[in-house]
Amino acid sequence: MGNLLMNEWIKIFRKLSTTIMIVLLLLGIVTMGAFYKYQETTSTTQVNENWKQELQTQISSDQEGLTTAGENNANMKTYYERQIALNEYRIENDIAPNNEQHIWTFVGDSQMMISLAGLFSIIIAAGIVSSEFSSGTIKLLLIRPISRVKILLSKYITVLLFGILMLAIIYLFSSLVGLVLFGLPSTDVSHLAYSNGEVIERSISFNLVIQYLLSSIDILMIATMAFMISSAFRNSSFAIGISLFLLFMGGTATILLASWFDWTKYILFANTDLTAYFDGVPIVEGMTLSFSIVMLLIYFLIFHLLAFGIFAKRDVAA
Amino acid sequence: MSAVLTLEHVKKTIKGNPIINDLSFSVQAGEIFGLLGPNGAGKTTTIRMIVGLIGLTDGDIIVSGKSVKKNFEEAVKNIGAIVENPEMYKHLTGYQNLKQYARMHKGISKEKIDEVIELVGLTERIDEKVRTYSLGMRQRLGLAQCLLHDPKLLILDEPTNGLDPAGIREFRDHLRMLTETKGMSVIVSSHLLSEMEMMCDRIAIIQQGTLTDIQYVRDFVDNDQMVYLIETGPLDNVKNWLQQDWNATFVDSGFTVSVNKEEVPLLLNRLIDSKVSVYSAKEIVKTLEQRFLEVTTHTNGGL
The missing domain is CATH 3.40.50.300 (P-loop containing nucleotide triphosphate hydrolases)
Known part of the structure; x- marks a missing residue:
C-alpha cells in the first residue's frame, strides 16, 4: 500500500498544475493578509469602555428571544442559552470582546481559503481515476498483481492526504503571515466554548484546528462524490462540473428548501456544516449532531459502495 | 513441454x-x-x-x-x-x-x-x-x-x-x-x-x-511439397476421391492441392480418365497469407 500511495503522490506532484494550485493558495493568503493589514492601518479601533453595559443589554434582549422563540424551537433555545451564558461569563470574568487583529484572528479569517483548497481537492479527486482512463495508462495499472480495490483505495487515500496537505498549508502559512503582519495577541486570548450548560476556555490555536476540520466536511463529502463519479463514469469534466456546481450552489439551495420542506434535513448539504451545532443554529428544526453524523456516514458509504462496486467489476475495453 | x-x-x-x-x-x-x-x-x-x-x-x-x-x-x-x-x-x-x-x-x-x-x-x-x-x-x-x-x-x-x-x-x-x-x-x-x-x-x-x-509456421518452410492450382471444369463426380486421396481444397475455378512434383502427372491422368476437363495446372507459392485468406474468405462465404 505504501508503494501505491507513493506512486499516486509522485504522479500528482510531478504535474505543473499541482504546483500552480499551491502557489495560488499561498498567493491568496498573502493577498488577504495585505488587505487586512491595509484595513487595520486606515481604521482606528478604540477600546470600548462601556462594553459591560452593552453586553448586559444584549443579554436581556437574548432572554426575551429565549422566552418567545425558544418556546417552540429547541434549536433556537440552545442558541439563546449559549449566547447568554457566554456573555455572562465575559462580564463575570472581565473578558472584553476583543477587536484586535492578531495571528489567530488571521488564521481564523483564512478559513475563507478552504473553499479554494476544496476546489483544488475536487479537481484532484475528479481526475485521479478518470485521467488514467483518458491517457490509457489504466491498462498498464490494472494488469499488476494488485487487486482493483487496493488500487482504488490508494487513490482515495491520496485524495484525502492531498486535502489534508492543503489545509495544513493554509493553517501554517496563514500563521506565518499573521505573525509577521499582525504579531501575537497583546493579552492572553482563549476561545470560549459552551458545552453542557457550562462555559469553558479553550486554547485558541487548538480550537482553530477543530474549526478547520469541521469546515472541511462539505469538501470531504463533495470530493468523495467527485471521486465516485470519476471512477464510475470515467469522465473528469463531468465529475468536476457536477461537484463544483454542488460545492457553490448546494448549500444555498438547501437553505432555500429548508424554509419550506422538513425533508430537507436528509439532503447532504443540510448536514455538512457541523459548526452549527457548536456556534449556530441547524437549518432544520430538531436536527441533532448525531443525526447529521449518521447522515454523513450514510452518504459516505453510498459514494464508496458505488465507486468501488463499479470500478472493481467493470470491463476495461476502451 | x-x-x-x-x-x-x-x-x-x-x-x-x-x-x-x-x-x-x-x-x-x-x-x-x-x-x-x-x-x-x-x-x-x-x-x-x-x-x-x-x-x-x-x-x-x-x-x-x-x-x-x-x-x-x-x-x-x-x-x-x-x-x-x-x-x-x-x-x-x-x-x-x-x-x-x-x-x-x-x-x-x-x-x-x-x-x-x-x-x-x-x-x-x-x-x-x-x-x-x-x-x-x-x-x-x-x-x-x-x-x-x-x-x-x-x-x-x-x-x-x-x-x-x-x-x-x-x-x-x-x-x-x-x-x-x-x-x-x-x-x-x-x-x-x-x-x-x-x-x-x-x-x-x-x-x-x-x-x-x-x-x-515451420510446416510451410520445411515442406518439400509444392502447391498446385489446377483449373478444371465441373468436379462433382471426382470431389470425393480428390478430397480423400489428395486432400484437395476447392476454389471457384478448380482446386488446389499440395503434392510432390512427380505426383502431378498421376493426378492429372486420373482426372482425365474421369472425364474432367483440365484447362491448366500451375505451381503456386503458397504463403501463410494465402492460407489465411482461404480460411477467412471461406468463413465469410459461409455466412
Whole structure:
C-alpha cells in the first residue's frame, strides 16, 4: 500500500498544475493578509469602555428571544442559552470582546481559503481515476498483481492526504503571515466554548484546528462524490462540473428548501456544516449532531459502495 | 513441454452479442505464439481477458497453473503485457515511469531496472520526459515495462504498430533473444501476416470470435511439397476421391492441392480418365497469407 500511495503522490506532484494550485493558495493568503493589514492601518479601533453595559443589554434582549422563540424551537433555545451564558461569563470574568487583529484572528479569517483548497481537492479527486482512463495508462495499472480495490483505495487515500496537505498549508502559512503582519495577541486570548450548560476556555490555536476540520466536511463529502463519479463514469469534466456546481450552489439551495420542506434535513448539504451545532443554529428544526453524523456516514458509504462496486467489476475495453 | 497459458472454452458476451465463442488453446513454454485475425475478430478482447482487464462470461484462463478468474493476483504475476499502444505517464521521465511499475511488483532492484533499460536500448534517453519520445521509443519503454518482473508470459498486442522496418526487425530480434535465453513464452497479435510469419512459431487464426485454425509456421518452410492450382471444369463426380486421396481444397475455378512434383502427372491422368476437363495446372507459392485468406474468405462465404 505504501508503494501505491507513493506512486499516486509522485504522479500528482510531478504535474505543473499541482504546483500552480499551491502557489495560488499561498498567493491568496498573502493577498488577504495585505488587505487586512491595509484595513487595520486606515481604521482606528478604540477600546470600548462601556462594553459591560452593552453586553448586559444584549443579554436581556437574548432572554426575551429565549422566552418567545425558544418556546417552540429547541434549536433556537440552545442558541439563546449559549449566547447568554457566554456573555455572562465575559462580564463575570472581565473578558472584553476583543477587536484586535492578531495571528489567530488571521488564521481564523483564512478559513475563507478552504473553499479554494476544496476546489483544488475536487479537481484532484475528479481526475485521479478518470485521467488514467483518458491517457490509457489504466491498462498498464490494472494488469499488476494488485487487486482493483487496493488500487482504488490508494487513490482515495491520496485524495484525502492531498486535502489534508492543503489545509495544513493554509493553517501554517496563514500563521506565518499573521505573525509577521499582525504579531501575537497583546493579552492572553482563549476561545470560549459552551458545552453542557457550562462555559469553558479553550486554547485558541487548538480550537482553530477543530474549526478547520469541521469546515472541511462539505469538501470531504463533495470530493468523495467527485471521486465516485470519476471512477464510475470515467469522465473528469463531468465529475468536476457536477461537484463544483454542488460545492457553490448546494448549500444555498438547501437553505432555500429548508424554509419550506422538513425533508430537507436528509439532503447532504443540510448536514455538512457541523459548526452549527457548536456556534449556530441547524437549518432544520430538531436536527441533532448525531443525526447529521449518521447522515454523513450514510452518504459516505453510498459514494464508496458505488465507486468501488463499479470500478472493481467493470470491463476495461476502451 | 508444459503449457504456460491455457484457455478453456472461453466465452465473452457483451450486451447479448457473443464476442468470443468457445475459444480454447494453449501456449507452451518458450514459444512465440501469434494471434492472427482481421480487425474486430476478437484478438484484443482475448488478450484483455488473459490479463484480467475484461471479465469472462464463461470458461477459464489458466496462467502457470493459476486461474485468472479465481486467483487473479497469483496468475497475473507471471504476465508482462502491452495492451494496444504502450501508454505511459507523459509528464514523467522514462525512468520514473519504470519506477512506477517496479513499485507494483515485489523485489525489483535498481540493477534490474538498469539492466532492462540497457536491454531495450534506452539508456541515453531514459531521463527525458516521455512526452519527447518517438513512437518507437515508447514501444521500447513499453517492452521494458513488461520485462521488469521477469514474466513467464509476455503478451504484446499489435506490438509493431507504427514501427519502421528497422524497428520491426530489431523488435523481432528482441523477442527471439528473450524466448531463447530466458525461456519466456510470447503471445503476439497482429493483422499483418508477413510479420507474424517471420516472428512466430505457431499461429492461431481467429475470426469472429472463433478459432479457425492453428498452424506451425515451420510446416510451410520445411515442406518439400509444392502447391498446385489446377483449373478444371465441373468436379462433382471426382470431389470425393480428390478430397480423400489428395486432400484437395476447392476454389471457384478448380482446386488446389499440395503434392510432390512427380505426383502431378498421376493426378492429372486420373482426372482425365474421369472425364474432367483440365484447362491448366500451375505451381503456386503458397504463403501463410494465402492460407489465411482461404480460411477467412471461406468463413465469410459461409455466412
